[in-house]
Amino acid sequence: MVDYSSNQNAKPVVKGVSYFLAHVPSMVRHGSKPSREIGKDPSLLPPLLSHLETFDQAVAYPPNQVFIGNLDPDDLLHNIPRPWYQNPIPNSSRWGPFGEIMPEEEFYGMMKICDEFQILPMEEGFLKEIALKLKEHPLFTTEDLQKLDKGIPLEQIEKQLGEEETVPIYVRGDRLVGCLHRASGGGAEEDTNLVPGILLENLATRASGVLALRHLIAKTGGAQDIDYLLGCGEEAVGDRYNRGGGNMAKAIGELCGCGRATGSDVKAFCCAPVHAIVIAAGLVASNIFNNVVVVAGGSFAKLGMKFQGHLRHDMPILEDVLAGIAIWVTRDDGKSPVIRLDSIGKHEISSGSAQQAIIEKLVVQPLDRLGLKLTQIDKYATELHNPEVTEPQGSGNVPRTNYRTIGSFAVLRNEIQREELDHFVEVHGMPGFSPTQGHIASAVPYLGHSVRKMIAGEMKNAMFLAKGSLFLGRVTQLSDGISFILERNEGDK
Amino acid sequence: MQLKGKKVIIIGERDGVQGPAIEACVRSAGAEPVLVQTQCFV
Numbered sequence: 001m002v003d004y005s006s007n008q009n010a011k012p013v014v015k016g017v018s019y020f021l022a023h024v025p026s027m028v029r030h031g032s033k034p035s036r037e038i039g040k041d042p043s044l045l046p047p048l049l050s051h052l053e054t055f056d057q058a059v060a061y062p063p064n065q066v067f068i069g070n071l072d073p074d075d076l077l078h079n080i081p082r083p084w085y086q087n088p089i090p091n092s093s094r095w096g097p098f099g100e101i102m103p104e105e106e107f108y109g110m111m112k113i114c115d116e117f118q119i120l121p122m123e124e125g126f127l128k129e130i131a132l133k134l135k136e137h138p139l140f141t142t143e144d145l146q147k148l149d150k151g152i153p154l155e156q157i158e159k160q161l162g163e164e165e166t167v168p169i170y171v172r173g174d175r176l177v178g179c180l181h182r183a184s185g186g187g188a189e190e191d192t193n194l195v196p197g198i199l200l201e202n203l204a205t206r207a208s209g210v211l212a213l214r215h216l217i218a219k220t221g222g223a224q225d226i227d228y229l230l231g232c233g234e235e236a237v238g239d240r241y242n243r244g245g246g247n248m249a250k251a252i253g254e255l256c257g258c259g260r261a262t263g264s265d266v267k268a269f270c271c272a273p274v275h276a277i278v279i280a281a282g283l284v285a286s287n288i289f290n291n292v293v294v295v296a297g298g299s300f301a302k303l304g305m306k307f308q309g310h311l312r313h314d315m316p317i318l319e320d321v322l323a324g325i326a327i328w329v330t331r332d333d334g335k336s337p338v339i340r341l342d343s344i345g346k347h348e349i350s351s352g353s354a355q356q357a358i359i360e361k362l363v364v365q366p367l368d369r370l371g372l373k374l375t376q377i378d379k380y381a382t383e384l385h386n387p388e389v390t391e392p393q394g395s396g397n398v399p400r401t402n403y404r405t406i407g408s409f410a411v412l413r414n415e416i417q418r419e420e421l422d423h424f425v426e427v428h429g430m431p432g433f434s435p436t437q438g439h440i441a442s443a444v445p446y447l448g449h450s451v452r453k454m455i456a457g458e459m460k461n462a463m464f465l466a467k468g469s470l471f472l473g474r475v476t477q478l479s480d481g482i483s484f485i486l487e488r489n490e491g492d493k
Numbered sequence: 494m495q496l497k498g499k500k501v502i503i504i505g506e507r508d509g510v511q512g513p514a515i516e517a518c519v520r521s522a523g524a525e526p527v528l529v530q531t532q533c534f535v
Contacts, residue, residue: 270535353531354514383508385535395534401508436535469507469533477513477531 012281012329013336013489016220017448019067019099020212020324021435022107022204022298023059025052026170028320030200031303048307049173053316055103060088063386063433064321068096069448073384073430084388085316098448099215101321105171108178109134110207113147114255119199121160122169122178124151139214167196191240198236201300202248204322205235209252209297212324216293217256220328227289229253229263230280232272233296234438252295261293270383270442271468271480272296273325277444278484280329281339292329298322299438306436309393318389323440327447332489337454340485343370345465347481355405362465362483363406364413370485374410377428377485379462381446382406384434403429442466447486454488461487497523507533 028034029048038044058064062084065071070093071080080087094101109130112122131148134140157179160166169178180200188194209231217223231249238245249263266276273296280292303319310317332338345362367374380403387397407424410416416424434441443464453459468480501524505512512531519526 352513353511354517355508355510383535390535393534396508398508398535438535441535467507469531471512471531472533477529479507479511479531 010285010287011332012284012339012341013332014327014339014447014451014486015330015333015336016216016328017098017451018212018216018219018326019069019445019448020208020215021058021064021067021099021101022104022208022211022322022324023053023055023101023320024104024107024204024303024322025058025317025320026104026173027204027300027322028052028304028307028317030167030197030300031305031307031319032301034304034307037308047311048304048317051311051315051317052173053318053320057085057088057316058320059094059101060090060092061085061318062087062089063388064101064435065089065092065096066433067098067323067435067445068101069098069452070096073433073446073449076431076433077426082388083315085318097452099212102211105130106133106137107207107211107322108169108171109140109148110211111203113144114203114206114210117183119183119196120169120178120180120203121152121157123154123157123176126171126177127151139211139218165196167200187240193238193240193243202235202237204300205233205248205297206251206255207297208322208324209233209248209295209326210255210324212297212326213252213256213258213293213295216326216328221291223257224260226253226258226261226291226293228280228283228292229258229261230276230292230294231263231265231296232268232276232294232439233265234269234272234299234301235297248297249295252297268480269468269470269472270439271466271482272439273327273442273444274464274466274482274484277327277329277339277464278344278482280327281341281484284329284331285341290331294327294329295325296439297324298440302436302438306389306393306395313392315392318386319436321435321437323435323437325440325444327444334491335455335489337451337486338489340370340487343463343483343485345481345483347467347479349478353477353479358467358479358481359405359409362481363463364409366463366483366485373415374406374413375415375424375428377461377463378459379430379446379450380406380428381430381443381450381462381464383442383467384430384432384445385436385441386432386434389436397432399429399432400425442468450486454486457488459488461485499524500527501525502528503530505529505531507531508535
C-alpha cells in the first residue's frame with residue numbers, strides 16, 4: 001500500500017544510484033564522427049578495427065572500474081599511474097556495487113528485447129548463443145529470453161543490407177550478426193526522422209537505460225513503488241511531425257516492471273541529469289510523488305568521437321562504451337543523503353557566458369546563501385570526462401580546468417592562497433573518470449560514490465554542478481548550468 | 494597587437510573562455526567580430 005500521508009516539508013533523499021556500461025567496440029564505427037570520416041575515407045576502417053579493445057581490456061580499464069564503483073576516483077590520482085590503459089586492474093570484475101560492464105553480445109540481446117517493431121533482425125545462431133549467456137544473467141527474465149528465439153538466416157540479413165540506409169550490426173569488429181532497417185507502415189518508409197541510424201540510436205539508448213534501471217531496482221526498491229520516471233538522455237524520439245516527442249523514460253520503465261509509473265523527459269543538453277534530479281527533488285518535496293527515478297541511456301552518437309586522436313597516438317579507441325544511469329529520489333528515510341533544496345544554483349538567462357558568471361551562479365551564490373565557504377564543501381563534482389580520452393585529440397583535461405576555475409574563486413575570496421590552488425584541486429576535486437558520453441559525464445558519475453561515503457560517515461557534503469552547451473543546437477548562444485548540494489543525513493537531529 | 498579597426502573571428506570553448514565573453518572583450522578593444530562561435534569538445 002502506498003503511503004501518501006501528509007508530510008508538509010518532505011526532505012528529498014537519494015536512496016540509490018546505478019551505473020551501467022555496455023562495451024560495444026563493434027558499434028564504434030557507427031558513432032557520429034567515425035561514420036562520417038569513414039564515409040569520406042574508407043581506408044580509416046582497418047586501423048579503427050585494429051585499435052578496438054577486448055571486453056577484458058575494457059573491464060580492467062581503471063576509469064571503468066571507478067565508474068561501476070570498484071575503485072574510488074581518488075585511486076586514479078594516488079594509486080594508479082597514467083596512462084591508465086597501460087595499467088589495467090588485475091582480476092577485475094565486470095560487476096561492481098553500482099552496476100556492471102556488459103559485453104556487446106549480451107547488450108545486443110537487450111537491444112533485441114527492446115525491438116518492438118521488428119527493425120533489428122539478428123542471425124539465428126547468434127541469438128541462440130546469447131540466449132544461453134543471458135540465461136545466467138540475474139537481470140534477464142524468462143519473458144526476455146522468449147524474445148530471442150526469432151532469429152533469421154545470415155543470408156537474409158546480407159540481402160537486407162542491400163536496402164538503402166540499413167545499418168549492419170557486427171560483433172568482434174567485423175562478424176556480421178544482424179542489421180537495423182527502416183520500420184514499415186504508417187509512412188515510416190518515407191519519414192526522415194525514422195531512418196535506421198536514428199532508430200539504432202534510440203534502441204541502444206533504451207537498452208542501456210533499461211539495464212541501468214534494472215540494476216537500480218534490484219538493489220534499491222520495488223519497481224511497483226516507482227511513481228514517476230524522468231528521462232534525461234540525449235536522444236530524440238519522434239517522427240516527422242514531432243521530431244523530439246520523447247518520453248524515453250516511459251519506454252525504459254515499461255521493460256523494468258514499473259507498472260504504476262508514468263514519466264517524461266528533461267531535455268537540456270548535458271545539463272539534463274542534474275536538472276532532472278532537481279525536478280525529482282521538487283516532486284518529492286512537494287508530496288506530488290513518493291518515489292521518482294531519474295534515468296538515461298547512453299549517447300550513441302559520441303561513440304568514437306575522438307578516435308582520430310587515439311589512432312594518432314597508437315592508443316586503443318577508448319570511446320567504446322555506452323553508459324546508462326539511474327537515480328532513485330524519495331522521501332527522507334533517516335539514512336540516505338539529503339538533497340538540499342535551499343542549495344540550488346542556476347545559471348540564469350541574463351547571467352552571461354563568462355566562466356566567472358557561471359561559477360558565480362552555480363557555486364558562489366548557493367554557498368553564500370548557506371553561509372558556507374568554498375573550502376567547506378568536501379568534494380565538487382563537475383564535468384568528469386576522462387582526460388585520457390580527451391587529451392590525445394587536443395581537448396585538454398576538462399575536470400582539471402573546471403576545478404582550477406572553482407579553486408580560483410577560493411583564491412579571489414581569500415579563502416586560500418594562490419599557491420594552495422593545486423592542493424585545493426586535489427582535496428576538493430578528483431581526476432576525471434567518466435566515459436565521454438555527454439550528459440553522463442556531467443557531475444552525476446560521482447553521485448554513487450558520495451552516497452556510499454555519506455552513509456558510511458566518511459563525507460559530509462558534495463556539490464554537483466553541471467553545464468550545458470545549448471549553443472550547439474544553433475537556436476541560442478546561451479549556455480546553461482545548474483547545481484545542488486548533497487548532504488549526509490543526520491537522522492532526527 | 495592593436496585590435497582597433499580589425500575584423501575578428503572568435504572561437505571560444507565551453508569549459509575555457511566562451512565566444513560571447515571573448516566578443517565582449519574584442520568589441521571593447523574596438524574590433525569587429527565577424528564570426529563568434531563556442532565549441533564544446535565533450
